[in-house]
Amino acid sequence: MFLIAVSIFINIRYPLPTNIDYSQIILSSDSTVIHSYLNRGDKWRMKTELHEITPLLRKAIVFKEDRFFYYHGGINYLAVVRALFNNIISGKRTSGASTITMQVARLLEPKERTYINKIIEMYRAIQLENKYSKDEILQMYLNLVPYGGNIEGVKAASVLYFEKAPNHLSLAELTALSIIPNRPNSLVVGKDNAEIVKQRNKWLKRFLKAKLFPKQQIEDAINEPLNAYRHESPKYAPQYCYRIKQQSPKLPIIHTHLDYKKQRKVQKIVENYIKILYNQNIKNAAALIIDNRTNSVVTYVGSADFYNTEDAGQVDGITAIRSPGSTLKPLVYANGFDKGIITPKIKITDVPVNFSGYEPSNYDDKFHGYITVEYALINSLNITAVKVLSQVGIKNFINTLKRMNFEQISEDEDKLGLSVILGGCGVSLEQLTKMYHAFANKGKFTELNWLTKDTIMGGFNIISPESAYMLTEILSKVKRPDLPTEWQNSADLPKVAWKTGTSYGRKDAWSIGYNKNYTIGVWVGNFSSEGVQDMSGATTASPLLFEIFNTIDYRSEAEWYDVPEDVKFRLVCSETGLPPNSFCKNITTDAYIPLISTSEICNHLQTVYVSPDSSIAYCQGCLPKNSYIKALYPNLPAEMITYYKLNQIKFDTIPAHNPKCEVVFSLNKPAITSPVNNVRYYVDRTDSTEIMLTCNATNDVSKVFWYINDKFVESCKPTHKVFVKPKSGRMKISCTDDKGRNSNIYINVEMIDF
Ligand SMILES: [Zn+2]
Ligand SMILES: [Zn+2]
Numbered sequence: 092m093f094l095i096a097v098s099i100f101i102n103i104r105y106p107l108p109t110n111i112d113y114s115q116i117i118l119s120s121d122s123t124v125i126h127s128y129l130n131r132g133d134k135w136r137m138k139t140e141l142h143e144i145t146p147l148l149r150k151a152i153v154f155k156e157d158r159f160f161y162y163h164g165g166i167n168y169l170a171v172v173r174a175l176f177n178n179i180i181s182g183k184r185t186s187g188a189s190t191i192t193m194q195v196a197r198l199l200e201p202k203e204r205t206y207i208n209k210i211i212e213m214y215r216a217i218q219l220e221n222k223y224s225k226d227e228i229l230q231m232y233l234n235l236v237p238y239g240g241n242i243e244g245v246k247a248a249s250v251l252y253f254e255k256a257p258n259h260l261s262l263a264e265l266t267a268l269s270i271i272p273n274r275p276n277s278l279v280v281g282k283d284n285a286e287i288v289k290q291r292n293k294w295l296k297r298f299l300k301a302k303l304f305p306k307q308q309i310e311d312a313i314n315e316p317l318n319a320y321r322h323e324s325p326k327y328a329p330q331y332c333y334r335i336k337q338q339s340p341k342l343p344i345i346h347t348h349l350d351y352k353k354q355r356k357v358q359k360i361v362e363n364y365i366k367i368l369y370n371q372n373i374k375n376a377a378a379l380i381i382d383n384r385t386n387s388v389v390t391y392v393g394s395a396d397f398y399n400t401e402d403a404g405q406v407d408g409i410t411a412i413r414s415p416g417s418t419l420k421p422l423v424y425a426n427g428f429d430k431g432i433i434t435p436k437i438k439i440t441d442v443p444v445n446f447s448g449y450e451p452s453n454y455d456d457k458f459h460g461y462i463t464v465e466y467a468l469i470n471s472l473n474i475t476a477v478k479v480l481s482q483v484g485i486k487n488f489i490n491t492l493k494r495m496n497f498e499q500i501s502e503d504e505d506k507l508g509l510s511v512i513l514g515g516c517g518v519s520l521e522q523l524t525k526m527y528h529a530f531a532n533k534g535k536f537t538e539l540n541w542l543t544k545d546t547i548m549g550g551f552n553i554i555s556p557e558s559a560y561m562l563t564e565i566l567s568k569v570k571r572p573d574l575p576t577e578w579q580n581s582a583d584l585p586k587v588a589w590k591t592g593t594s595y596g597r598k599d600a601w602s603i604g605y606n607k608n609y610t611i612g613v614w615v616g617n618f619s620s621e622g623v624q625d626m627s628g629a630t631t632a633s634p635l636l637f638e639i640f641n642t643i644d645y646r647s648e649a650e651w652y653d654v655p656e657d658v659k660f661r662l663v664c665s666e667t668g669l670p671p672n673s674f675c676k677n678i679t680t681d682a683y684i685p686l687i688s689t690s691e692i693c694n695h696l697q698t699v700y701v702s703p704d705s706s707i708a709y710c711q712g713c714l715p716k717n718s719y720i721k722a723l724y725p726n727l728p729a730e731m732i733t734y735y736k737l738n739q740i741k742f743d744t745i746p747a748h749n750p751k752c753e754v755v756f757s758l759n760k761p762a763i764t765s766p767v768n769n770v771r772y773y774v775d776r777t778d779s780t781e782i783m784l785t786c787n788a789t790n791d792v793s794k795v796f797w798y799i800n801d802k803f804v805e806s807c808k809p810t811h812k813v814f815v816k817p818k819s820g821r822m823k824i825s826c827t828d829d830k831g832r833n834s835n836i837y838i839n840v841e842m843i844d845f
Contacts, residue, residue, distance in 0.1 A: 108199050111234060113138045113343035114247070117332045119351035120389070120543070124250050126332035127324045129241075135324065138343045139233050139246040141226060143258040147304070148245070148265050149229060154303055155269055155294060156232075157191040161225055165192040165216030191232050192216040198235035233257075236272040239279055240321070252280045252319045262308055263315035266298075267291040281320030288317050328354050330393030330407040335541065346543040348387035353380065353643050357390045360642060364635050365395035368615070372623050373631065376615040377408025378639060379524045383531050383610055386547055387540040390643070394618070403618040412499050412517040413599045413614065416592030416628060417471045421562055422491065422526065423512055424468050424476075425534075426483040428558040434688050435465040435561055436681035437668035439475050442734035445764050449509055451477045454593075460734060463668060469571040471591070473513050480512045488512075491553055495529070495536050497522050514594050523603055524612030526553075530566075530588070531605035533655070534559035556655045557684045563588045563605075563652055564682070573629035578637055585640040586651065591628025598622045602632035607652065608644050611636055658682050666695035674723055697726040699745050708745050708791065713752035729762065729787035736790075736810045747791045748830065760832035761788040761795055761809065763824060768836040774817050776842045781814040786826045786834075798825040 114130040116137045130136050153160045159167050167190050189197070189212075196215035202208040219228055238248035248268050249257045260268070270290045271278050278287050292313050299309045326332075328349060339345055361376050368374075380390035393407040427433040441459040443450065451473045453459075459472065467475035480488055489507060492500045499517035500507065507516055529536040529550075537550030554562070566588035573591045578584050589604030600615040613636045616626070625631075661683055664675035671678055672693045700709040700719045709719055724745045727735070735742050765785040766772070774780055784797055788809035797804040797813050800823050805813050809828070817840040827833040 109231070111138075111199075111231070112136065113234075115336065115340075115343055115345070116246075117335055117345045117347060119327075119347060119349045119354070121351055122256060122346070123351040124256075124325050125327040125347075125349060125351060125354070126329070126336075127247075127250070128336065134241045134243050135247040135251060136234065136243040137246040137250060139230060139244060139257055140344065141230055143246065143256055144226070144230060144233060145258050147262060148233075148257060148260065150303060151262070151266055151269055151298070152229070152233070153191070154298065154301065156194070157189075160191050160229070163190060163192075165220035166190060166213050171213075190216060192219050192228050195219060195228055195231045195235065198232070237275045238268065238271050239275040251322055251324065254322055254325075261312065261315060262304065263291065263295070263312035263317070264319070266294055266312065267317055267319070270294060284317045284319065291317070327351070328358070328391055328393075329397045330405075330409065331388075331391035334407070334410075338541070348382070348385065348389060348540055348543060348545075349391065350389040353390045354392070356642055357639055358392050360638055361392045361635070362395050364638070365615075368631070371625055372617070372621065373615060373626055374402040374617050375404070375406075375408060376613065376635060377411075377520055378614075378635070379409050379520055379612045380639070380643065381524060381528045381539060381610045383528065383605065383608055385540060386528070386532075386537050386550075387545075389609075406618045408614055408618070409520045409612075411618070412519055413616070414514045414594035415516065415518045415523060416514040416594040416599060416601055417473075417476075418523050418590055418592035418601045418603060418628075419492075419512055419514075419516075419518070419526075420468060420471060420476045421530065421566060421590050422554070423480045423483055423488060424464060424565075425530070425554040425558045425562045426488060426491065427464070427479045428561050428684065429555050429687065430483060431684070431687045431689050432482050433464045433479065434663075434668060434681050434683045435565055436463050436663055436665070436679060437689075438463055438666065439467060439478060440728065440731055440734070441467065441472050441474050442730050444474055444478065444730060445767070446477060446481055446509055448767050448770065449477075451510070451513060458734060458738075460731070460740070461666075465565050465568075468565050469568055469573075471573065476512045477509050480509055485509060485511070494551075495522065495526055495553060514592065520601075520612045520614045523601070524610055527590075527603045527605050527612065528610040529553050530559050530562055531607070531610045532559075555657075555684070557658045557687075560652060560655050560658050561682050566590055567651075573633065575630055575634045575637070577634060583641055585637055585644070586647070587637075587640055589633065589636060591633055593627040593629075596622040597624060597626045600626050600628045600631035602628050602636040604636050604640065606640075606644065606647060607650070608647055609640070611639055613639065657684055659685050664693035664695060667693045669693040672696075694726050696723040698722070699724050701746055706746050707750075708748050710748070710752060713749045727790065729789060732790045733787055733810055736808075744790050747793075758832075759789045760834045761786040761792065761826045761828045763826050763834055763836050766824070766836070766838050769838070771839045771841065772817060773841050773843050776844050780817070782817050782838075784813040784815060784824065784826070788828050792828040792830065794829040796827045796829075798827070799823070801825065 112130045112132055114136050115128045116124045117126040119125045127137060193212050193216045196212045196219060234244040237243050242248050242251055245257050245268060249255055249260050253264055267287050295309050295313050298304055331349060335345055335347060357378055361378055365374060365376050375395050377394060378392040382389045391409060393409050394404045396404045398404060438461045441462050443458060453473050489500060489504055497518055503516060533556040534552045534554040535550040536553045538547050540547050587604040587606050589602060592601035598616055598620050603612045613632045615632045615635060660680050662671060662678050663669055663681045664671040665677040665679045668681060670692050674696050675693050698721050700714050701707060701722050703718060703720055705722065724743050763786050765783050786795060786809060788795060792809050794806055795809045796806045799815055804815060807813060819840055819842045822838050822840055823835055825833060825835045
């Protein structure tokens with residue numbers, strides 16, 4: 092009873108110092124050490140895991156160090172007595188009698204070799220045996236023994252001498268390692284290999300004699316050359332590992348989802364790719380790969396060459412905030428599908444338009460008139476994207492981005508306008524790739540799994556599965572302008588859905604793509620933000636994207652996306668993309684979402700009452716009792732008429748309205764499109780800035796009359812632009828058409844001395 096109390100007291104008073112200071116290691120999905128950091132004592136002491144101690148390693152170590160390890164309680168008394176006897180006889184202290192457990196005690200608390208300390212060591216050994224299993228004690232031993240230089244423990248030794256994990260060591264290798272702790276200073280790996288082999292084979296022969304392993308295995312080991320030297324500590328995926336380390340600074344072993352082989356391959360591809368572009372002044376690139384089935388990050392290439400300080404290789408291109416160019420556009424069209432505003436084949440107008448003072452233009456400065464949503468997206472047209480965004484609502488759109496943690500966008504929310512869809516905002520490659528991962532994942536957004544212990548599977552829909560399907564169908568079309576020339580007609584073109592982007596000033600080239608297996612985001616550019624004339628998402632980023640796809644997922648067997656239950660197909664008029672009317676002749680098929688997509692019937696033509704010679708149009712109000720006919724005319728919005736007229740495109744015009752009609756004069760007045768009503772203008776007094784007046788008028792108008800503060804200014808064609816000098820104060824601007832219909836707007840002008 093008393094002894095138990097004493098032992099409990101000592102245990103509490105002198106607890107085991109088992110807090111081992113490991114050097115942190117980061118492991119890839121196949122448990123390769125991809126990065127390691129020195130421990131606080133500047134040593135390489137990587138933690139060996141239990142499963143890495145194979146029966147082969149265990150047997151060899153136990154045989155060599157402590158044959159009765161599994162039978163004693165920490166102390167081999169027989170050996171102690173023998174050693175004591177030997178010491179007395181020889182008059183000097185020889186080693187021996189130390190069990191593996193006692194060695195662990197000594198390694199935990201290194202002390203001078205005195206009899207007193209030996210007794211403390213024995214006590215510690217008993218403590219250890221009470222607290223830990225034999226396997227754990229062996230594990231501690233293997234983690235603490237010195238292997239020369241600043242290498243401690245078998246894991247660090249096998250990684251730094253053989254570039255492998257302990258469980259992959261051959262019998263010859265592990266035996267060679269096991270003799271180093273006996274003479275770490277005279278058996279230096281790489282320098283004394285011949286001597287190490289000699290000592291190794293001595294032990295192997297003992298193993299043979301004791302029949303520890305099969306004869307053939309030992310004989311092979313004896314003949315195995317020793318090819319070991321001190322390697323650099325592993326430093327793959329540096330930006331990734333830095334990030335992982337920041338997240339878990341204390342864990343000795345961090346198991347990640349990073350795929351070692353893919354990482355090295357993709358890093359090499361990116362590096363070589365930039366070597367080729369370097370002459371064109373394109374000096375960096377980044378690539379992120381997400382496994383769509385596990386939502387995990389499998390490849391993370393932060394820059395072309397981390398060790399290139401001249402081109403800021405240390406910057407992490409995956410988290411850097413850049414302008415997205417056109418890469419956000421797919422989201423706005425997807426939002427449009429979900430709101431029922433558009434379907435892939437619905438026609439929208441790509442013509443000059445003014446959104447409260449904002450006039451976007453296209454990349455090629457051309458306008459394309461009537462085009463399908465599909466065409467607008469794969470040709471990455473700007474005006475249509477802005478138009479759909481204005482219909483979806485900028486606030487809704489930004490909220491969706493905020494839900495996906497686009498941090499810079501959240502921060503700048505109040506400053507952002509419609510130009511956000513053309514790249515007027517800040518995003519990271521990671522955020523964009525996560526957004527496309529949601530497209531690949533039936534519209535479901537999730538955070539990513541970085542460590543093997545992360546198990547994020549759920550997520551929430553940012554777009555519906557139906558919308559994601561329609562988007563994917565459009566983005567996987569190969570007939571498009573941003574398919575790089577070298578991949579056109581290539582049998583190796585991977586089947587992917589992708590979108591490119593080029594930021595303003597050609598500072599960033601993006602290409603982000605996905606199939607069922609992977610989502611890959613690629614950025615190419617300069618960390619200095621230097622623009623390059625020849626750089627674009629299509630020509631600079633997509634070739635790299637396709638190369639990566641073919642490398643990691645060549646001719647993927649994975650089948651393509653199935654049509655979701657709620658996507659149906661319908662016949663539509665190809666003039667408008669809407670369900671056909673009786674007069675629609677050209678019919679095509681389109682995907683739609685029942686009860687969501689607009690069910691408006693095509694009205695690409697309108698019935699107009701005209702005189703038999705088609706020279707006068709009538710309305711219900713002025714229709715003569717007889718002598719009229721019903722005729723079909725194109726039903727065009729004012730902006731399209733303006734566009735046709737400006738580009739001298741012929742179209743069927745409705746005849747001028749009955750001049751005797753009184754009804755129509757109150758309707759269809761000209762709409763002033765510039766300037767914008769109630770806008771405040773600040774004008775430099777010394778400057779000669781003029782204000783532009785433009786309007787949209789119906790196609791029966793051939794002339795309009797402009798007035799400022801009720802004073803006549805000019806008469807001209809409705810499509811003509813008129814310029815006037817601003818006057819200080821409130822200005823009334825009026826536009827009257829040749830039918831006498833009139834519109835007014837007001838602006839405020841302030842003269843400023845700059
Ligand atoms: Zn039609
Ligand atoms: Zn009329």
